[in-house]
Amino acid sequence: MNSEPAIVHFDTRRELEAQWRVLLARAHRRLDLFDPDFASFPLGAVDVEALLRTFLRGGGVLRLALHDPAHIERHYPRFLRVLRDYGHLAQCRQTPKSLRHLPDSFTLADEVHVVRRFHSDHMRGEAAFEAPTVVELPAQRFAALWEESKPSLQSTATGL
Structure with a gap:
């Protein structure tokens, strides 16, 4: 049995999106996402909406920081x-001005999967699946970001 995590390196938007969709499909309990603005992610895609709705209908929790x-x-x-x-x-939470210099980008699923870009200005990054030791540091970063951030993208009675 191989105990090494499955790590996939990528350097294009297409590869990032493909690995990110794999992560979304594997998520069951929790998704934690951080990116400066999410412009590089297909959050508006029909299939992503379906994946997120399935995840949330199953009782999953989504936390997005930006x-x-x-x-x-x-x-x-x-x-x-x-x-x-x-x-x-x-x-969704927005980071305070004191943290807006942070350039990384990552999505964590169930504390065992991660897709991360090393810098949000570039597509280069990696995806790691079934890799709790690889997820540990980004999970700590996300927890700290989440704690410091304030609610954002709140819905209203008339929609958004």
Whole structure:
């Protein structure tokens, strides 16, 4: 039995999106996402909406932290509907100005899977599956970011 985690390196948007979709499909309990603005992620795609809805219908919890919600507000109405429909299971938070210099980007699933870019200005990164030791450091970073961040992308009575 191989105890080494499955790590896949990527350096294009297409490869990032493919690995990210694999991670979403594997998630069952919790998704933690951090990116400065999520412009490089297909949050508005029909298949991603379906994956997120399936995940949340199954009782999963989604936590998204970002520096600036403007891209999501302008370009991802499907994702905003998911947030509205599953507000009890999906939360978004915006980082304080003191943390907006942080350039990394990562998504964690169930504390065992991660897709991360080493710098948000570039597509180069890696995906690791069934790799709790690889997930440990980004999970600690996410917990600290989440603690410091304030609610964002909140739904209202009229929608968003």
